[in-house]
Amino acid sequence: MDTTKQPVPMPQDRRTMAILLGAVGGCLDVFSHMQFSTLIATQTGNIILIVADWDGPTVKTAYRILSLVFFTCGFILGILLKERAQSSHWRTWGVLPLTLTTFLFPFFHSHYFIWVILLATSTGMVMLTYTGSKIESYPYMIMMTSGNYRRMVTAWYEYIRFKDRRHIIRRQAANYSMIVASFIGGAVFTGFLTRFIHQYAIWTVTTILTIIIIHYTRYNHIHHLEQKNI
Template sequence: MRRDDIIMPQDGRKMAVLLGFIGGFIDVYSHMQFHSLVATQTGNIILMVANLGQNDFHFFITKLFSIFFFSIGFLVGIVIKERAVTAFWRLYALCPLLLSTMFIPFVENVNHNIWVALLAFSTGILMLTFSGSRIESEPYTILMTSGNYRKMLQFWYEYIVNRQRTAMQKRRAINYSLVVLAFIIGALVAAIVYDIFAYRAILGVTITLLIIMIHYTIEIIKNDLTLHNV
């Protein structure tokens, strides 16, 4: 197979599903633990307005922290991407979130705004790292699912009503369905695991990140993409 025909690791189904899972998991965890979101910042804006309406300035500040540090993380991600020389830059960019989620379960008595800042900053880097990624041939939104849900409906509609159905139409519809389903499963798993392990449930993100990093590394080495997937 020619290198041009290879689907890059960040564009494969597995990566899209794993990132979708993290998106659902980390926001449900963050909302249950910190009353804030760290990935879906538009959701934070809506919740901030609700906090103001209820005179709840404590959680308003928490969400403000999340938006600010997510934005900083996203900008840092741009710098990392611009200076990348090998395909492994994506692994380095995942390390802040990996380390943050590893330490939370084992460090107590830390102001929750600090954890929100770290998680939002790291998630901002992750968001930039995989921005522009595709699920095979189609662009999709990582860590959140509203756009993916619309695409899923669109492609299923086109596949069902079109008399000349193609395998590609069906595959596109299935791809977006997988991303949406992964997001929902991530959210459900986070809620269930949090009920059992409380703040230590964040290790679910740690484990998923490790799977992503291992999968990405294997694909890069196997297909000799170190200098061709920057």
């Protein structure tokens, strides 16, 4: 009987976290596009929109440029936060700004320029905070789905073609399918809510981020990973 103790997986590398982060990305992009005609999480999409609609309304172009610039600033802030990290709690601090921003938005939602800046900056921080995370042992893109969709299709193709490795590939294909499904689910759910409760639909993001904070903090505490998971 094998009594070797298996290493405890880090919380950011578990299926639960990957699914939650995927849903956040879908929620944010649909909500921001419906509210501001820009994207917050998928900045490559913003670049395409800026170029394609350059002759369109100036305000929309301004929102997209602001989102791109301040997402980059938030990403850099995340790097600085990571460099100064002394425990696993730095990831909680990296998520808190977006949690607070999405919670406060419905109360003061009229100043769109300010909110695009705040949302983009705090989203950039979250992106850096969980960059390098894996779903089990498989790398994936957090809060966006284009790369994950490609990996999902590739994995299912290999599952069908290579029968000798099916038991391994099936797990990989299922993992990427879950991430893509969570992104789509978050997008559809938030789009539906926005049509009925308008700016309050962003509280979907607040709720998911709160779950992420609680799950991450609790998992680290239970498995004593505060000084190991930096």
